[in-house]
Amino acid sequence: MKISTFFYTLWQGIKNIFRNKLFSLASVATIGACLFLFGLFYSVLANFQHIVKTAEEDVCIVVYFDEDITDSRIEEIGNMIKRRAEVSKVNFVSADDAWETFKTEYLDGYSDGFLENPLADMANYEVYLNDVSMQSALVTYLESVPGVSEVKRSELTALTLSNANKLIGYISIGIIVILLAVSVFLISNTVTIGIAVRKEEISIMKYIGATDYFVRAPFVIEGIIIGLVGASIPLGIIYFVYNRALNFIKEQFSVLSSLLNFLTIDDIFKTLVPVSLIIGVGIGFFGSFITVRKHLRV
Amino acid sequence: MALSPRKKKKLMEDDEVIVMENVSKSYQAGVPALSNVNLRIKKGEFVFVVGDSGSGKSTFIKLLLRELIPTEGNLYVLNYNLNKIKHRKIPKFRRNLGVVFQDFRLLKDRNVYENVAFAQRIVEVPGSQIRKNVPKVLATVGLAGKYKAKPGKLSGGEQQRVAIARALVNRPTILLADEPTGNLDPNNSMEIMKLLEEINNAGTTVIMVTHNKDIVNAMQKRVITLRKGVVVSDHERGGYDDED
The missing domain is CATH 3.30.70.3040 (Alpha-Beta Plaits)
Incomplete structure (x- = not known):
């Protein structure tokens, strides 16, 4: 692919987002909410696992x-x-x-x-x-x-911690799966609306001799950008909220903080940042890709 | 040992651009939109395809664009067998065609220059080349001074000129014009016809679907008349009245 075509495609993808502002916003918000919850559950879970591990070592x-x-x-x-x-x-x-x-x-x-x-x-x-x-x-x-x-x-303590850990894990996975499905659905809707809005342009492109790739790529890029933005916003919020929450716990529940050893935001972000970005981009790519394949037989 | 370039199988004579052999197209079983059409169009010809509504003119154009596939018969365009062409090769085939529609189909959110440049971007022409080609083709259609105007600010005739410029900018071998004067007044229609004739004189094969009798009679070009999907006449130089 030529570099000029790459930038043209990228620009078209960005323009698509602004053409359907409301739907794009809804998709970003849903992915954002999904990945915020994911981040939240992950933070709780990672801390729980850390505490359980420490507790197990002390058992x-x-x-x-x-x-x-x-x-x-x-x-x-x-x-x-x-x-x-x-x-x-x-x-x-x-x-x-x-x-x-x-x-x-x-x-x-x-x-x-x-x-x-x-x-x-x-x-x-x-x-x-x-x-x-x-x-x-x-x-x-x-x-x-x-x-x-x-x-x-002190087996009971260890078992209780382990069981609570598992329960939180299952609940998290359940909620995240549902939210991921909703995100894919919303991205798919956004792209479908985008295709409908650009129907005339797509038909002209087809007559002029645009390749499948050239017609489809801007929509896939639109999905990926939505996924990327949707993933970045909750990461920023979690960064801010996590440190505040940790400080709050340390100040208000000093007994807890002396008993439990919490992870730092850096420990959490080592895993959360790449995983959230991969999930966000993955949802965006998957949602838009299946939609263009379904609705854009060029 | 150097590999010899793979030669494409010759499907039609060198001077031919379109060959239809017993081509039929039915949307529903037993109701043909085109029936048993046989014709050959040579490079550089100007051909009118005329007929009333429902005569099969639109189906004719759609077959040439490979939007539809014949139900029966063989269709060859520019040495492509359109019955068997692979999906991934359709864009490359279409780059040899320029298309002009009755309703212009311009992108309303882009100006004249961008509408024409759009056709070049799609076929991945480098930016520097686009900046040379677009002003040249706009000059050809007489719109060099209006390159910044949005389609909404142009007259019907001017909009059709932009559409023609967009169809021409990729230097097509065949220009397909589907009722290009359908939305224009007689003066603008004749201006557009003059332009199409100039394009044809420059070597581009022009195939124009119309039911405008005045234009067909005035131009005295090859006229293929369709009625209920059947070619009822094909005159080398004729008028609309020749159909009977």
Whole structure:
């Protein structure tokens, strides 16, 4: 294709958009809304996954011992746990360590009244796993080990997070699919109106000897530009809104922000920008391409 | 070893531009719009195709433009077999034709220059060439001074001249004119006919569909008369009255 033809086609595509201002605007708005929701769900989902992953890394089994257990037996049990394949890390927390941690985290300088260690029997092993799903099997094993009084687990937290993650994922996909279908339909309508408006011009082009490509290309370009604009606007909005929302959460819910580790906008945009642009351009191309093939038998 | 250029099979005589062999076209089974038409048109001829409404004139033009395909018979134009031409080759074929319509079919949102340049852009002529060709062809049709005017500001005769300029700018071998004087007064009609004659004298084959008796009688060119889809007469030099 000649460079002059390329620019002519591009210019015609841009002019088409302004010829059907209202329909173009409707298409941009729908794609924009679709990709805004996509971005929103993605941001929530990505953060959720990040939080779940962090939580999974922190999920550990705590193994407590019988009151009269000897130090050598504790060490023996520790070695047994370390040998298990599903175990990634084992930390021994002595009664003194446990008390120190408790004092720091919860008493904040008000521990002077305690003359003895109230957690004297709370020495334990923190057992970290390679895979959270192996937790039940390990717990069953540990509970049968002589000298172990109690095994505490946090499987419920991990499972709840995982399930919530999945649910949000399914809802997001459902809504996005519906919006994508509406976007394709609207782009198709916009292009159909464009073809109707330019019917006379297209018929002259055909008589003069325009190729299929030459007649169709401006409409496809129109669709792609609509898709591109429709994708860019929500990205800008998300950039603005995300940082504000993060600041708001940090200010208003400081407890949450200290517990949960949120992703930065840069982390979100690494995936969101290319995916949104590809989806926007893809919808534009697909919607206009199927329409010109259907309505423009040149 | 150098490859020899692939030669196109010769479908018609060198001096012929259109050959119709037993061409029929039916839109519905048993109702022919054109029936068993046989004719040969040579390069450089000026041919009138005349007939009343429903005689098959429009079908005749549409077949030549490859907008329609014959139901029966063979149609060759400029060595293209229009019964078998591939879809992707139709644009290249049409670039050999110039078309002028009764209602001008100009793009109202573009000026005279842009309307003519549009035809060149479509066939991907470089911009520098367009800037040379368009003023030249506008001068040929006598509209050099009105290149900036929008079609709405021009008279009917002037609009038809723009349409002719657009048809000519790509240097077609055949000019098809479908009732080009149908919307014009007698004076403008004669002006347009003079222009078409000049174009024909310059070597372009002109095929004009009309039912304007005065023009046909005045020009004394080849006249093919259609009635109910059948060629009832074909005179080398004749008038509209010759049909009977």
